[in-house]
Each structure stands twice: as C-alpha cells, then as structure tokens.
Amino acid sequence: MDYVIEMGNVQSVGGFKVSVGFNNGAFNFVRYNRIYRGNISLLGDGEHTIGHGDASEGAYSVHFFEGASNYKSVALHIRQAQLGILYHRNDNGLLKSNLSKYDEIDFIDNVLSKYQIPVQVLTQDRVRKYLSEGKKYFDAKKNRKSSELFGQSLIHATGKEKAVSLFYLGLAQLNMNNRNMTMFCFNEAVKIDPAIKTSITIAFQNKTHK
Structure with missing residues (x-):
C-alpha cells in the first residue's frame, strides 16, 4: 500500500x-x-x-x-x-x-x-513552538502574551533550552518593569548556562539606553 x-x-x-x-x-x-x-x-x-x-x-x-x-x-x-x-x-x-x-x-x-484519544508521540517540539511564538509576540511588544508562551516553553524545556526559556521570560518581564521576576529568571538561567550572562548584560545595556 x-x-x-x-x-x-x-x-x-x-x-x-x-x-x-x-x-x-x-x-x-x-x-x-x-x-x-x-x-x-x-x-x-x-x-x-x-x-x-x-x-x-x-x-x-x-x-x-x-x-x-x-x-x-x-x-x-x-x-x-x-x-x-x-x-x-x-x-x-x-x-x-x-x-x-x-x-x-x-x-x-x-x-x-x-475525545479521549491517546497521544504517545509528538512530531512537533513544544519548546521550539512556544519559544518561536513567544518571540513573535515579544517583537510586537506584546510582553504579557510573550511571557505566557515563554512560560509554557519553560515547563517543557530541559538543559540549556531551559536557560534560553528563562532568558526570554526575563526579557519580557524586564520590558514590563517587573524587576524581581526579571532577576529571578536571569539568575536561574545563568545557573544552568553561565555563557548566557553576556546576553543578559547586553539586555540591561539596551534597556538603559532607551
């Protein structure tokens, strides 16, 4: 067949x-x-x-x-x-x-x-989906919606993908002037992937210059 x-x-x-x-x-x-x-x-x-x-x-x-x-x-x-x-x-x-x-x-x-239909396998990556959609809302300055999507990616992420999700969630929170949540996300991201600290520094610099 x-x-x-x-x-x-x-x-x-x-x-x-x-x-x-x-x-x-x-x-x-x-x-x-x-x-x-x-x-x-x-x-x-x-x-x-x-x-x-x-x-x-x-x-x-x-x-x-x-x-x-x-x-x-x-x-x-x-x-x-x-x-x-x-x-x-x-x-x-x-x-x-x-x-x-x-x-x-x-x-x-x-x-x-x-409809009680079981799902055992996915051909689509949840983390990449939520990150991609979150970035689109972030670029459109819809920070609340982007935060929701970055939060969804964080739920399913592991390893360095978790650090990336935390970083973008922190960016959205930074744009909403939620300092405590911003620092929490950035600090947790650095614990997982210290290399992401450079991107965080640049984010703060861009925020200061605006």
Missing part, C-alpha cells in the same frame, strides 16, 4: 492508509507516523537531519493517532498543511469528519484531549 501511495504514477491514489488491528475481541485503529517526500541527497560525513520537508517539494507527513478507548473517535494530522482531521461518531453511527486548522500541538491540546 505504501508503494502505491508513494510511486505517484496514479493520480487518483495518494493520501494515507488506515491500519486496523484486532485485539481482545475488538477492532482497533493502529497509530503510525509516516513521512512522504521525494528523493533526498545527503552530502558529507556525520549526522544529517532529514526533516519533514514542505509542500513546495510535494512532501507531507501523516500522524495517525490511536483510536479512543470508547471506539467513538480517531484522528490524524498532516503537518505541512497544519490540518487536523477528527473522525467521531455518536450513537454507534458512522464516523463523521471534522477539520481543524491547527499545528500538531494545538490540535492535540484543543481537540484530541476532548
């Missing part, structure tokens, strides 16, 4: 497959992740990050989630389109589809959580 989908010779064939298993006397939808993309050239030695590709090259990634334990719901997400599709049924009827324009994390948090 994967070969037929990927070969691209038949215009009417594409999309995704639905895997079904039979366990404990009942049919169950089987979770899988699959990246569909063209040929990839890897140049040089060492590690290479292949990634998911984008729509411009015809790539798409399908994340098919497990079915809900009550057998009423199942869902999938297409990364490049930021499209989530929920299939749900009421009163033992047929599954009906509902489309949502979300990235994978927002689809999981806003949709799947309401």
Whole structure:
C-alpha cells in the first residue's frame, strides 16, 4: 500500500492508509507516523537531519493517532498543511469528519484531549513552538502574551533550552518593569548556562539606553 501511495504514477491514489488491528475481541485503529517526500541527497560525513520537508517539494507527513478507548473517535494530522482531521461518531453511527486548522500541538491540546484519544508521540517540539511564538509576540511588544508562551516553553524545556526559556521570560518581564521576576529568571538561567550572562548584560545595556 505504501508503494502505491508513494510511486505517484496514479493520480487518483495518494493520501494515507488506515491500519486496523484486532485485539481482545475488538477492532482497533493502529497509530503510525509516516513521512512522504521525494528523493533526498545527503552530502558529507556525520549526522544529517532529514526533516519533514514542505509542500513546495510535494512532501507531507501523516500522524495517525490511536483510536479512543470508547471506539467513538480517531484522528490524524498532516503537518505541512497544519490540518487536523477528527473522525467521531455518536450513537454507534458512522464516523463523521471534522477539520481543524491547527499545528500538531494545538490540535492535540484543543481537540484530541476532548475525545479521549491517546497521544504517545509528538512530531512537533513544544519548546521550539512556544519559544518561536513567544518571540513573535515579544517583537510586537506584546510582553504579557510573550511571557505566557515563554512560560509554557519553560515547563517543557530541559538543559540549556531551559536557560534560553528563562532568558526570554526575563526579557519580557524586564520590558514590563517587573524587576524581581526579571532577576529571578536571569539568575536561574545563568545557573544552568553561565555563557548566557553576556546576553543578559547586553539586555540591561539596551534597556538603559532607551
């Protein structure tokens, strides 16, 4: 089935497959992740990050989630389109589809959580998502919203990523003139990654010169 989908010779064939298993006397939808993309050239030695590709090259990634334990719901997400599709049924009827324009994390948090659909794997990084969105609000001088997003990144971050999250949270707090919270964030960031102290010094200098 994967070969037929990927070969691209038949215009009417594409999309995704639905895997079904039979366990404990009942049919169950089987979770899988699959990246569909063209040929990839890897140049040089060492590690290479292949990634998911984008729509411009015809790539798409399908994340098919497990079915809900009550057998009423199942869902999938297409990364490049930021499209989530929920299939749900009421009163033992047929599954009906509902489309949502979300990235994978927002689809999981806003949709799947309401339908008891288990999530075991993420293809999207929560820390990078919240940091990226937080920076956009920070650049737009929406410091309160950026603080919320940097706070979310901090919840999920580990290691030096935690220091980066604390640093940006401290910047947002600095812009809101919340000195105590600013110093707490910066001090905690330096404990994790002393090298970030230079960036903190520059931030204070820029604040003083404004």
